Amino acid sequence: MATDLSPGLALLQLIVIEASQTAEAAQKLVQSVASTPDFTQWLGLIEAILGNKFPDLNLEGIRKMLGLQAEDLSHTRFYQDVLKQGITLSVVNFLVEKFGSLSPKLEDQVSALSSEELQALGKAIVHFEDVSELQAWLARVS
Known part of the structure; x- marks a missing residue:
């Protein structure tokens, strides 16, 4: 798993990497875009990918995977x-x-x-x- 990817490429990487590596990659991506003005849009995309990649994962599971608190997710489109x-x-x-x-x-x-x-x-x-x-x-x- 490459660590020097742009956020856009890291987002695409979430789709194709092994499931066992997804949580770590998603957390790093969230951290890398956390201070951007369009954080909510990034988070919505990340959630959509995780929701499709792990269809049995509910909102609580996504929150745990990303290391976010409930109030962090409540403003997302998902x-x-x-x-x-x-x-x-x-x-x-x-x-x-x-x-x-x-x-x-x-x-x-x-x-x-x-x-x-x-x-x-x-x-x-x-x-x-x-x-x-x-x-x-x-x-x-x-």
Whole structure:
């Protein structure tokens, strides 16, 4: 494993090196880009590679591999995407529980909401009497 690679080449190296060498290489890469203004973008790329290379690895596993604290990862795109998926699934499940099955169009509209809009919908759901109120709410935020 070469140690004098540019960050871009070190990122590509993560894809092809042996799994046993990946943790060390990923940690070195994180350290080398930690003080750059685009650290979050670098970290997102590193996480994506690790997620693809180790599909059974969850966010906790990636954090441990990289030697980062939870608050370090909470600002990454990977974390935000996983969080949004979880919130979306929870909101859709609650809607299905409350109103029965939802049309694919309604599920798509809910899935397209931003994290902030999903949180607002989560609070508004308790006041909805029927699906038409959900549709009206979605029409207002679109």
